[in-house]
Amino acid sequence: MNNKLYRRLAVTNLKKNASMMLPYLITCVTVISLYYIASNLSADAGLKTVPGGNAIVDFMKFGIRLFAALSVLFLLYANSYIMKRRKKELGLYHILGLEKKHIRKVLSIESAICSFASIACGLIIGIGCHPFVTAGLTKIIGTELPFSGARSGPAAANTIITFCVIFLLIFFFNMRQIRTASAVELLKGGRLGEKEPKANWLLAGLGAGLLLCGYTLSFFVHDPEKDTDIMIGAVVCVMIATYLLFMAVSIVVLKLLRRNENFYYKSKNFTLISGMLYRMKQNAVGLSNICIFSTATLLVMTTTVSLYFGINNMVANQYHHDVSITAEAVEEDKLSELLAFIEKNKKQYSLQTANILQYTGGSFTEDLDEDGESDYFFLMPLESYNKLTSQNIGLAKDEVLVYSGSTNVHSDTLSFAQKKVRVKEYLKQFPVDNDFSGIYGMKWLYMVSQKDGLLADQFGPYGASGLHVEFDLTGEERDKSDFSYAISKKAERSSVEVNSRFEFRDSLMVLYGGLLFLGMLISMILLAKTALSIFYKQISEGFDDKERFNILEKVGMSSKEIRSTIRRQILIVFFSPLLLALIHLCVALPMVSKLLKTTFMDNWVIILNSSAVSAAIFVMIYGAVFLLTERVYRKIVTPSKQ
């Protein structure tokens, strides 16, 4: 009987607070379904059999941990807003004679209902969406995925357990709030007269300085692998600056505006500025969080989209020919065998070979300038060079020809440990252009020397004579890809190494497709949570503002003026973090592009387009949240006519 009462009370409470709870519950459901999808993918046995599929599994494993951590953070945050609003209602129950343990009971029934409903809905949606998600993933990575099955028990169990723990955590948090609050406090619900915020010039100056410092630092990142300290420094500076900007700079600016009497004492600025002063004091931290999360979302979107759409760019930057084959000099017969195979079978794939380049040589590292830094160079025997260029150049034993791809100037004598060689000529061009290092922007020295010259002793007669064959294929893309795979397959068991653009592209598709997929999931979650927190922030402010606008109406502010003040206030609160996030993004773009260059992605247009598209999508969704929030807010704040 008694239990029935509690249940009824809990259900009525939920119904009454529906408009407050719904966004929270929708976010819960979204997060749970995404979590389920990610954990299902990470547990998928079929995915591991795809080449590069392990990377996706790892991404997803990382993803689910991130989701769980973000969920705890944001759901607690949103929940604290709801609790703050409900304190008055709970205080009323308390006064009416419900003991705290009764309230606890009602709350526990409520959260049990909510948790069960959101986990169930989340799982159903997750399971329902799973086929579409795998279809999408297949399309993104361009490889047919042999998924073992749409439903996965362990993933569902994992989801249920994780979110039960998270909801329990939130529940205990609420319990603690009730335990520590007295009845009067509960009734008041945290409405106390607030002091006017003080303008802290020092912090404001520090914030502006740090922002400038962070922005400047980001331009000093040249090599992301070496300059990690600078990069982290820039990020930390900008993050701290963001907090200071919202906490101190905003207040200083508003106070300056207020001091300008001709500006301040205008009907359209008067209430706005004084209202914003208090807004900023209460919400600086929340707005900074929103700004930082928006920036993070935008950066994740930009990088993952750029990487995915930059795959062709990366392939072109790393492979100058469709197929390149490398073999040790001792494996010459294996290489000839493979070349014969290619020659024999290319007709079958209706393909032609073109731009065939055959040479010998090997790559080495040595401190040639004796400046303490290693130089990378490719050593080619004179014989091979003469053949490639159809020349007949002669070299003395201690003479070399050098082609430098970089602008670095080297002296006329180069040293190899104890030995010195003379550079006979710096070549203007070189027939071979390849990247052997896997480091973007690394320029090689190409060196030509006599086979029995001084260097032969150093690197051995065979060391410098690895066999290289490169060629392009002409014909249908599909056939080219198939043929490339056939060649690799043929060479599989020998030590002859075959690299092709097509295999490389496919592996990148899996890698960056998986990353893009994860990026989309993360962006969705971050976006949902950013929207959620800003929605709750604005709504809870609405309840505080209600009183203010009520008074303003009595004193003679028309409802039209009130509406326009509200709109401008929400616009500022909503879009100041977004604006700052967009500025952060723009400033970070050069750094992002340098980061992307480590993966040989150097197409500015793609990066710019990706960031523009990401920003556009983000702004659109954010704008939709703005409109929804404004509507709910206005409903709360506008004094209702009796």
Added chain:
Amino acid sequence: MPILEVKNLKKIYQTRFGGNQVEALSNISFTVRQGEYVAIMGESGSGKTTLLNMMASLDRPTEGTVLLNGKSYADIREDELSSFRRGHLGFVFQDFNLLDNFNIKDNILLPLVLSDCSRKEMKEKLLPLVRKLGIEKLLEKYPYEVSGGQKQRTAVARALLTSPSLILADEPTGALDSRSSEELLKLFDEINREGQTIMMVTHSVQAAGCANRVLFIKDGKILCEVSKRFPDEDIKPQLFNVLSVISAGGKNNE
């Protein structure tokens, strides 16, 4: 010439889903002349706040008209109503209705700022007024830093700043201690002597006793009125009499 004319005012509240109708005011008529100081007395629930809201144009009557300076509220467009209110009426509330995020000065200036007056006009009007009210030292303070009496004087200053035709006061002494109440009433007396028309709703005999004329209202109707025959007449005994008769009548009705 009457400043305020209330004619056959009627207000019916409807509960949200049709159902019950509550008649808050039924057929109220009276006039207030220039320079008068009128109090409306009644118990809670008698309809006096509804009446005040009607006179303040915050609420529209079901029937009847309210005319201020001969102009009917019904003829004023909704979007002009607030500027009309700002220009012609001054409000003093029981709970002050000061905004916590404005200092005293800005709270007082609020109506002028909303009307987009020039800075020069604001300064010219503000200084003499706050000096008169004795709050010139508090201008930079915030409402939560000053006493209840000082808050109410701020509210009075805000109401007087636009030189309104009529001051409407809703239980102005309701939240004040007896000394502050006395000071406030003295202040009302003073501004009334300078020609300011005041209309006050109260259930305090102390406060009503300062008015020239007291209207008694019960169950949405005006029962009777008591007027001073000469300026300094003490009408409190009379007021007590009327009140006891009314409450006795109430008992007889039960």
